[in-house]
Amino acid sequence: MYAAVEQGPVLCSDSNILCLSWKGRVPKSEKEKPVCRRRYYEEGWLATGNGRGVVGVTFTSSHCRRDRNTPQRINFNLRGHNSEVVLVRWNEPYQKLATCDADGGIFVWIQYEGRWSVELVNDRGAQVSDFTWSHDGTQALISYRDGFVLVGSVSGQRHWSSEINLESQITCGIWTPDDQQVLFGTADGQVIVMDCHGRMLAHVLLHESDGILSMSWNCPAFLVEDSSESDSDSDEYCPPQDGPAAYPIPVQSIKPLLTVSFTSGDISLMSNYDDLSPTVIRSGLKEVVAQWCTQGDLLAVAGMDRQTQLGDLPNGPLLKSAMVKFYNVRGEHIFTLDTLVQRPIISICWGHRDSRLLMASGPALYVVRVEHRVSSLQLLCQQAIASALREDKDVSKLSLPPRLCSYLSTAFIPTIKPPIPDPNNMRDFVSYPSAGNERLHCTMKRTEDDPEVGGPCYTLYLEYLGGLVPILKGRRVSKLRPEFVIMDPRTDSKADEIYGNSLISTVIDSCNCSDSSDIELSDDWAAKKSPKVSRASKSPKLPRINIEARKSPKLSRAAQEMSRSPRLPMRKPSIGSPSLTRREFPFEDITQHNYLAQVTSNIWGTKFKIVGLAAFLPTNLGAVIYKTSLLHLQPRQMTIYLPEVRKISMDYVTLPVFNPNVFSEDEDDLPGDAVWEDR
Numbered sequence: 001m002y003a004a005v006e007q008g009p010v011l012c013s014d015s016n017i018l019c020l021s022w023k024g025r026v027p028k029s030e031k032e033k034p035v036c037r038r039r040y041y042e043e044g045w046l047a048t049g050n051g052r053g054v055v056g057v058t059f060t061s062s063h064c065r066r067d068r069n070t071p072q073r074i075n076f077n078l079r080g081h082n083s084e085v086v087l088v089r090w091n092e093p094y095q096k097l098a099t100c101d102a103d104g105g106i107f108v109w110i111q112y113e114g115r116w117s118v119e120l121v122n123d124r125g126a127q128v129s130d131f132t133w134s135h136d137g138t139q140a141l142i143s144y145r146d147g148f149v150l151v152g153s154v155s156g157q158r159h160w161s162s163e164i165n166l167e168s169q170i171t172c173g174i175w176t177p178d179d180q181q182v183l184f185g186t187a188d189g190q191v192i193v194m195d196c197h198g199r200m201l202a203h204v205l206l207h208e209s210d211g212i213l214s215m216s217w218n219c220p221a222f223l224v225e226d227s228s229e230s231d232s233d234s235d236e237y238c239p240p241q242d243g244p245a246a247y248p249i250p251v252q253s254i255k256p257l258l259t260v261s262f263t264s265g266d267i268s269l270m271s272n273y274d275d276l277s278p279t280v281i282r283s284g285l286k287e288v289v290a291q292w293c294t295q296g297d298l299l300a301v302a303g304m305d306r307q308t309q310l311g312d313l314p315n316g317p318l319l320k321s322a323m324v325k326f327y328n329v330r331g332e333h334i335f336t337l338d339t340l341v342q343r344p345i346i347s348i349c350w351g352h353r354d355s356r357l358l359m360a361s362g363p364a365l366y367v368v369r370v371e372h373r374v375s376s377l378q379l380l381c382q383q384a385i386a387s388a389l390r391e392d393k394d395v396s397k398l399s400l401p402p403r404l405c406s407y408l409s410t411a412f413i414p415t416i417k418p419p420i421p422d423p424n425n426m427r428d429f430v431s432y433p434s435a436g437n438e439r440l441h442c443t444m445k446r447t448e449d450d451p452e453v454g455g456p457c458y459t460l461y462l463e464y465l466g467g468l469v470p471i472l473k474g475r476r477v478s479k480l481r482p483e484f485v486i487m488d489p490r491t492d493s494k495a496d497e498i499y500g501n502s503l504i505s506t507v508i509d510s511c512n513c514s515d516s517s518d519i520e521l522s523d524d525w526a527a528k529k530s531p532k533v534s535r536a537s538k539s540p541k542l543p544r545i546n547i548e549a550r551k552s553p554k555l556s557r558a559a560q561e562m563s564r565s566p567r568l569p570m571r572k573p574s575i576g577s578p579s580l581t582r583r584e585f586p587f588e589d590i591t592q593h594n595y596l597a598q599v600t601s602n603i604w605g606t607k608f609k610i611v612g613l614a615a616f617l618p619t620n621l622g623a624v625i626y627k628t629s630l631l632h633l634q635p636r637q638m639t640i641y642l643p644e645v646r647k648i649s650m651d652y653v654t655l656p657v658f659n660p661n662v663f664s665e666d667e668d669d670l671p672g673d674a675v676w677e678d679r
Contacts, residue, residue, distance in 0.1 A: 001298070001326060002375035003337045003357070006367040007386045007412050009420060013467030015051040016084075016343070017360035021097075022046050022060070022351035023090040041353040046416065047097055048360070048466045049085025054078065055099050055109070056466025057116065060415050062352035072439050074417050077463040078116050080107055087128065092222045093137030094154055100128040106142065108156070120156045124148070130172045134179045135223045141182055143173035149184065151198070160198035166190075172214050177256045183273060185212030185260065191273050204273055210262035213288065218257045218296035218329065257329060261290045265303065269331050279331040285323060287344045293354040298334075298372065299327040300357055302345045320344070322361065324368065337368065356415055365465060367415045378407075386411035420469055421462070426489035430472055431596075431617060432647040443468055458484075472596075481601045488596040488614060597621055618643060 024041040042063040048056040059074035078099075087100035096119070097109040104127055108120035126144045133140055139159065142150045147164040164170065168188040175182055181201065184192040189207035194200055206212070258270040265288045269279040285303030292299050302324045319340040326335045343362025350357055357368040371379060385408060389395060392412035395405055417438075421429040434440070441463045448457035455476045461468030474486045595613040606628075610621040622642040629636075 001335050001373065002371040002379065003324065003326065003335060003368050004383050005337070005339055006369055006415060007390075008414055009422075011365040011367070011416055011420065011465065012363045013048070013050055013056070013365070013465045014363065014469070015054075015467060016346070016362050017048050017050050017365060017465070018084060018086055018346055019049040019088045020046065020347045020349040020358055020360055021088040021090045022349050022358065023092045023095075024353075025059075044351055045090075046349075046351065046358065047088040047090060047099075048365070049088045049099060050363075050466045051084040052467075053081035053083055053085055053101060054466045055081070055085055055088060055097075056464075057097070058465055059417050060351060060356075061417060062355055062415060070417060070438055072437060073114065073441065074438050075441065075463055075465070076116055077441075077443075077466055077468075078109060080118060081105060087131050089131050089133060091133045091137045091154065096154065098131055098133070098140065100131050102127065104128055104144070106131065122156075129170050130174075132174050133222070134175050135177065135219075135221065136179060137222055139175075139179070141173050141175060143170045143184055145169040145171075149173065149182075149194075151182070151196070162194070162198050164192060166192075168211075171212055174215050174217065177217055177219050183215060183258075185215050187211040189262070191215075191260075193273055202273065206260060206268065207262055210264045210266070213261045213263055214290065215261070216259050216290070216292060218259065218292040218299070220294050220296070256296075259290060259292065259299065261288055265306075267299075267301065269329070281327055281331050283325060285325070289345055289348050291348055291350060293350045295354055297329060298354070298370075299329075300348060300350070301325045301327065302348050302359060304344050324348075324357070324359070339366065341366075352415075363467070365416070382408055382411055416465075420464065421471060426471065427596075428647065430489060431614075432645055442471070447473075455479075474599075481603060482599075482605045482608075483601050484599045485595045485613075486597045486599070488594045618645065621645075 022044055025043040025045060043059070043061045046056075046058045046060050048058070050056070055078040057076040057078065059071055061070070081099065081101040082105065083102040085099055085101050087098075089098045090096075091098065095111065097116075099107045099109065104124050106120075106122040106128065107118050109116050110119045111117075122142075124144065126146050126148065128142060129145045130143045131140065133154075138154050140152050140154065142152070147166050147170060148161065149164060149170070150161040151159045153159060164184070166186060168186045168190075170184050170192075171187050172185045173182060180196050182194050182196070184194075186192070189205060189210055189212060191202075191204045191206055191212070192200070193202040193204070255271065258273060258275075260268045260270065262268070265283045265285045267281040267283060267288070267290055269281065271278075281301070283301050283303065284306060285301065286306050288301060288303040290299060290301045302322065305321045305323050319342060322339055322341045322345050324337040324339075324345075325333060326337075327333055341361040341364065343364070345359050345361050347360045348357060354372065355370055357370055359366045359368065385398075392409060395408050395412075398405065398408075400408070443461045443463060444458055445461065445468075446456060447459045457473060457475045459470050460472040460474070462471050472486060472489065474484045476482070476484050597617065598611045598613055600609045600611060601607065606626045608624040608626075610623065612618050612621045620643060622640065624641075625639045627637045627639075628634075
């Protein structure tokens, strides 16, 4: 066999990833039919739980064609837990997701019409040690560290519960392959056996000095009916390392093995819980995490090398040597994958019919491509060349036949989508639409409120792997109106801090912070009364520029085009003044501040214009109209007008109904309301 870490940038979240779970994607039209694992398991969903209490559901793909359609939304950040999420478990037959947090809260999520919602909630107030679905997906086994165990149905009905009096804690719980018994492992090396009705059957001591970390069987997690279609029925051709393996041992001939992992790093392979002569694997690793592949012929054991030597990167944190060792059903060592990580490997899971192994190491996520057969010379050459190239664009520079170039390019196709935006190409990422039809969902947070920078600042984050990736930064420039300027990602003065390449090290350092570092979206600052002093004395400190007051609110349109720029608050005008007086930056100062765009508004905050300030963007980027009825008796309406921005020709197509000068910046009632259509 052969295994190698996938080429490309290291994937990471904004907090530690604590648990992983993967399931195949089954089309809605095929959910009631037998599943062809070869065809439908090329795509799937990866569930992650992190230290901020967020569950990420991210689309993954193992096929080799880049132009294949993907779901419109390829990432979900599910919020609801009040503490870190320690367990995520898919229920594949019923397409549900169970998540558990450190405080004992259990949520069961279900997707309906493209949205995830909580179907069941259970909070006993005690820490959950393990959560396992039965192999047919109809029952759930919940074990708590205080000795309480519970079995319930997939719909939330309790079947039975029991209180096990032990001197040690329960660390794990699993079903037997026939779902007729349940096994519990304890911290003092014991295994407790109960039947499916809650009656005690046996109490076995496996190890006197080592505690049990986890238990599992080398059989599929769910009994999904497989269709009779062969592997060749797939509509896509994939190279050998990307397709499913030709397993040397059929699934039917593998006898179920009980795998028990101990705190010492040893692993026992047993025919049953009462096996007197188990096969013991001396992994030589610490902090061991083990999991069988779906077909049950390959055991992946991940952990840290006990004799590891720390390495120091230039201007980076220390690196540790992590190993993934692969064993067969007889306990024989087959292959070892050695990789450098910054945190211990916390969780692993198989995906895409055992052609991928996903590993969580702190906030980083590694994807390992696994080839079960003897690796071919072509595959070894592909991996060696890909490691030397580092980037997909360098493949075209090689003097290779087109077919070999295409095969070499498959090594750079990412499994997890979407990839993190390239920090060096952030401007194009935020300025132009993506090539596919996917939708990128973002979250905005208030990050600063420092008068030195000119007002409150906001950061736009891309939701990714249950975390947030910063992509844009904006600043409010008026205390009276909701008006903002958006910074250029390429020339922002804090680009190294927000968009720099040292994202992983920055994220890892921030993972030591508590969840209180998240800034809530609050507008309390807007309700604060200004002190009884001149506003000019409290205005932000900005470069010395010539400032001229506006003579009239009714400026000509040509003058408005030349004066579109961020505004600063001024002292309150006299009572006899017909309108509020505002100061503006001259047009020449826009380049100095490196602004990307500006959002202007009327005084009521119901009509907005988006104006491009960068030379490569069109002047009119869109408009937003927000309408509410009197006393809020009718539903609120929002109309958004956006032109199409094209990167190649730098041209844009404006919608016929859009007129950027349809309203004055100081007016509320529009003379030409017919131009703005309610939708």
